Amino acid sequence: MMRDKSYAAVMGRKNEIMKKAVGIDYSVFESGGISFDYERMMADAGYTLEEIQRIQAEVHVGNTPLIELKNLTALARKLAPEGKGARIFIKDEACNPSGSFKARRAATAVYHAKKNGYKGVIAATSGNYGAAVASQAAMQGLKCIVVQECYDSKMTGQPEILEKQRACEALGAEVVQLSVGPELFYTFLCLLEETGYFNASLYTPFGISGVETLGYELIAQFREKTGKDPDKVIVTHAGGGNVTGTARGIIKANAKNTEVIGASVDLSGLHMASDTDFNRKSFTTGHTGFGIPFATWPDRADVPRNAARPLRYMDRYVLVKQGEVFYITESLAVLEGLERGPAGNTSLTAAFALAQEMDETETIVVQETEYTGAGKHPLPQLSFARANNIEIKFGDPDEEIPGKNIILPRHPSMIKARDFDLNKARTSYIKNCVNACNATKINQEDLRFLIEDTKSNEDFVSQVLKELNIEVLRKTGGKT
Amino acid sequence: MNAKKGDWVQIHQIVLEPSGRAPTVPEDTKKVPLELWVKGYALHDSKIGENVEIRTITGRKASGELTAVNPSYKHSFGDFVPELLQIGKQVKGILYGDEYDER
Numbered sequence: 001m002m003r004d005k006s007y008a009a010v011m012g013r014k015n016e017i018m019k020k021a022v023g024i025d026y027s028v029f030e031s032g033g034i035s036f037d038y039e040r041m042m043a044d045a046g047y048t049l050e051e052i053q054r055i056q057a058e059v060h061v062g063n064t065p066l067i068e069l070k071n072l073t074a075l076a077r078k079l080a081p082e083g084k085g086a087r088i089f090i091k092d093e094a095c096n097p098s099g100s101f102k103a104r105r106a107a108t109a110v111y112h113a114k115k116n117g118y119k120g121v122i123a124a125t126s127g128n129y130g131a132a133v134a135s136q137a138a139m140q141g142l143k144c145i146v147v148q149e150c151y152d153s154k155m156t157g158q159p160e161i162l163e164k165q166r167a168c169e170a171l172g173a174e175v176v177q178l179s180v181g182p183e184l185f186y187t188f189l190c191l192l193e194e195t196g197y198f199n200a201s202l203y204t205p206f207g208i209s210g211v212e213t214l215g216y217e218l219i220a221q222f223r224e225k226t227g228k229d230p231d232k233v234i235v236t237h238a239g240g241g242n243v244t245g246t247a248r249g250i251i252k253a254n255a256k257n258t259e260v261i262g263a264s265v266d267l268s269g270l271h272m273a274s275d276t277d278f279n280r281k282s283f284t285t286g287h288t289g290f291g292i293p294f295a296t297w298p299d300r301a302d303v304p305r306n307a308a309r310p311l312r313y314m315d316r317y318v319l320v321k322q323g324e325v326f327y328i329t330e331s332l333a334v335l336e337g338l339e340r341g342p343a344g345n346t347s348l349t350a351a352f353a354l355a356q357e358m359d360e361t362e363t364i365v366v367q368e369t370e371y372t373g374a375g376k377h378p379l380p381q382l383s384f385a386r387a388n389n390i391e392i393k394f395g396d397p398d399e400e401i402p403g404k405n406i407i408l409p410r411h412p413s414m415i416k417a418r419d420f421d422l423n424k425a426r427t428s429y430i431k432n433c434v435n436a437c438n439a440t441k442i443n444q445e446d447l448r449f450l451i452e453d454t455k456s457n458e459d460f461v462s463q464v465l466k467e468l469n470i471e472v473l474r475k476t477g478g479k480t
Numbered sequence: 481m482n483a484k485k486g487d488w489v490q491i492h493q494i495v496l497e498p499s500g501r502a503p504t505v506p507e508d509t510k511k512v513p514l515e516l517w518v519k520g521y522a523l524h525d526s527k528i529g530e531n532v533e534i535r536t537i538t539g540r541k542a543s544g545e546l547t548a549v550n551p552s553y554k555h556s557f558g559d560f561v562p563e564l565l566q567i568g569k570q571v572k573g574i575l576y577g578d579e580y581d582e583r
Contacts, residue, residue, distance in 0.1 A: 155515075159558065169537075174536045179516075181501065181509055186495070187516060194540070330568055331571045334571065374556050378564055379558050379564065382564075383560075387559075393563075
């Protein structure tokens with residue numbers, strides 16, 4: 001019998017399709033309320049760090065170099081007060097087979113798909129993850145479909161996404177391209193149902209545990225170079241997997257005093273599902289349009305429980321401007337001889353500013369770079385912006401308005417890491433949890449979960465719940 | 481342009497008409513359809529704008545309006561942006577003491 005392929009019917013079969021396509025029964029980790037057993041999900045459905053190291057080594061993923069950026073550090077010290085200017089290091093993840101850290105996520109997802117007898121993998125992504133899955137599928141002999149949001153209604157494509165289409169196709173994948181809109185998910189479900197392929201979601205335990213090796217490796221390499229743990233590790237934050245996986249790896253390496261900082265490009269004011277705003281942004285990832293929604297409601301992802309939970313791991317969250325990232329990308333090329341993609345340099349831009357607040361004896365590690373090339377480089381991204389009537393000029397980056405202008409800092413001393421109030425994000429997250437369950441009362445288990453999932457404390461969570469008029473039941477076992 | 485059976489082509493589909501778009505999408509997006517493009521081998525002769533059936537690289541069958549034969553990649557390094565040169569000069573000036581520090 002032909003199945004009903006209408007939008008409503010396919011969306012109605014979402015859970016059934018996903019269960020087949022991911023192979024995880026998420027219900028066993030659920031409590032029935034707000035909480036779920038995150039660590040059990042990561043342990044039961046994922047792989048151990050040793051297993052992942054072995055899987056990734058087989059497919060030439062990981063063990064990327066850790067480089068000290070001596071010239072950028074020297075520049076930061078020229079701008080910093082006397083005695084300030086931490087040493088800046090970078091993990092050159094562009095050296096992975098597909099040119100970004102996403103190879104780590106793809107390696108484990110594709111391995112898992114193959115092990116479980118799937119003939120192919122599908123990923124919904126406009127980012128580096130597409131090429132990563134395509135590359136791993138090629139290496140491990142599976143078929144691959146990448147679904148990407150690429151064009152506006154005039155069929156004008158973002159140069160960065162067009163390059164990712166080319167990369168995916170070059171690696172043997174089929175690329176299904178869509179115009180702007182969240183209904184991409186409907187096409188994605190149709191393809192999963194039609195092909196029976198594995199959903200190589202960015203947000204499964206396999207994908208996230210694949211990034212743990214990055215954090216673990218980084219600490220080991222850093223200790224070998226300096227004999228110490230880094231004071232800060234800074235991670236470009238979009239969907240949350242980079243932060244989550246890296247931080248989990250750092251914890252597994254037992255680096256207890258390393259602060260984990262998330263960084264995103266500030267694209268506030270641009271609507272991510274807007275046809276007209278689509279080509280008015282000059283970053284397609286690493287920005288607040290993903291960073292904030294995925295921090296405040298991770299379970300919006302394409303799986304029932306997202307393994308990427310950034311608020312659980314972030315100690316601090318900072319924002320930088322588009323113009324600042326282009327400035328630092330150019331500086332990395334001419335001062336360090338490393339030509340890398342702009343989006344991957346988001347955290348480097350923040351690190352350049354943060355280093356100036358830190359002592360010379362301290363250290364900060366930027367945990368990624370990404371490949372660069374046609375479409376995915378300051379030249380095409382800035383000239384595309386210019387063609388879309390975005391003004392590009394030198395000035396004060398604080399005056400940048402996403403979608404209207406890109407302000408290249410008049411002087412590198414104007415580059416800033418602007419703190420985003422994490423308590424604001426934590427409050428929204430708690431509110432979203434309560435609303436998703438229609439809860440009026442929560443139990444002790446839920447309370448503990450909320451504390452852990454927001455990396456906060458009982459006083460903070462209790463206060464937020466009080467403001468939401470949610471009663472916390474004293475004894476464990478009370479249901480919502 | 482015509483496509484012969486076996487040519488590598490790109491097709492276009494309307495996935496959702498404007499009236500069928502999700503209630504959550506912004507107003508500007510609601511005014512336009514959700515469109516899809518995919519490439520594959522033409523399974524029969526066709527003309528641009530006509531419906532054609534294709535087999536994609538993974539072996540799926542799909543059909544839609546023929547939009548291109550041997551579709552090429554048009555993205556590039558774009559127009560030159562001279563401001564980038566200025567950034568290079570500035571940071572080298574600050575670091576190596578040339579005359580370019582404009583603070």
